Amino acid sequence: MITKKRYLTSIINKYPMIITFIILIVIILLINKGKKEPAVKTTPLLLKPLLTEHIHYYNNLTEADKTIFEQRIQTFLDDVRIEGVGLELTDTDRIMVAASAVIPIFGFKDWTYRNITNVLLYPDTFNKDFEFEGNEGEGRSIMGMVGSGYMNGQMILSRAALTKGFSKNSGKENTGIHEFVHLLDKAxxxxxxxxxxxxxxxxxxxxxxxxxxxxxxxxxxxxxxxxxxxxxxxxxxxxxxxxxxxxxxxxxxxxxxxxxxxxxxxxxxxxxx
Known part of the structure; x- marks a missing residue:
């Protein structure tokens, strides 16, 4: 008569590789079971109120499209570094830069910019040598620029022009959108x-x-x-x-x-x- 213990021992001796594989699978399942689910990335707390306050385009979207717009804003902020030069960068600055990028491409599902890595925000207009300080007469008339050559992949924007473009008195001008349309054109x-x-x-x-x-x-x-x-x-x-x-x-x-x-x-x- 074969006992249960002898029977199991014979199985293990006969199929060692299979038994080892099964044991490994069980161990992996137990380890994964003990792990917490990864946190779901959420929209920053201030994103919605900032969009509501500053971005007229966003306020005219349906609720479903607002959610998509928020997600695409967050994707842009995750992918592109925004830096202040000569100024302290604010969340409003970031939202306006990201909105400038998302608005022109909102009709393109899953389309993202592949020709930009950094946006440099200057306090005001600048000249062709990227200088924003000095006398007004020294050619400081540029409000935005898409970089080329050694500046390829970078964009420079005037904060003053960016802010004006999303103000109630913007008229027909929006410097941020203007520069991101250049990137679309360049694609x-x-x-x-x-x-x-x-x-x-x-x-x-x-x-x-x-x-x-x-x-x-x-x-x-x-x-x-x-x-x-x-x-x-x-x-x-x-x-x-x-x-x-x-x-x-x-x-x-x-x-x-x-x-x-x-x-x-x-x-x-x-x-x-």
Missing amino acids: DGATDGIPEGFLGNEYVEPWVKMMHQEIFKINKGRSDIDIYAATNEAEFFAVVSEYFFSKPDQFQTKHPELYEMLSRVFGQDPSTK
Whole structure:
């Protein structure tokens, strides 16, 4: 008669590898059972009230879209370093920079910027040598800049211009959105005012034609679009994008064809929000 003890011993001797494997699995399961579930990343406590207070675009979203917007703001803040230069950075500064980034790409599901790692926030305007101190007459007129060369992957923004862009008196201008639209434009390899990655091939030629027609009107003083848009095609795209997101109803009324084209580019129709 074989006892239970002898029977188990014979099984272990006969199938040592299998028994060892089973024991390891049991040990792993017991260890994992004792572990706490990883904490779920939550939205920072002040994110929602800061967005509500400062970002008009956010307030016009549905509740479902607000949640998505908050998540994408947090993703940007996790991925991109924002630094203050000559100033003490605040949560409001961070929210405005992140909103500037998210607004233009909100119509693109899961799209993120791959051409930026840092945003440097200056107190005010600066010059081509990145100096923000000195006399006003020393060329300190730049409000924002996307870096190139050794500054590639970085952006510089004037806090004064950034804040004004999200104020009630912003008008048609938003420096933050302007600079992030340059990054979108640059995503296809060329900052040329033609967002080929976001515009179907059949619309590229009509878009270029619209740009040149409107630039001609701007130079003749027959357009309400800021004169800076006539600098070149890249600046035209960035300037009209500011207008599109800042005053969508007005832009649609005065420039219906441009509005329709930008709606295609950004996958958004902000006038209906």
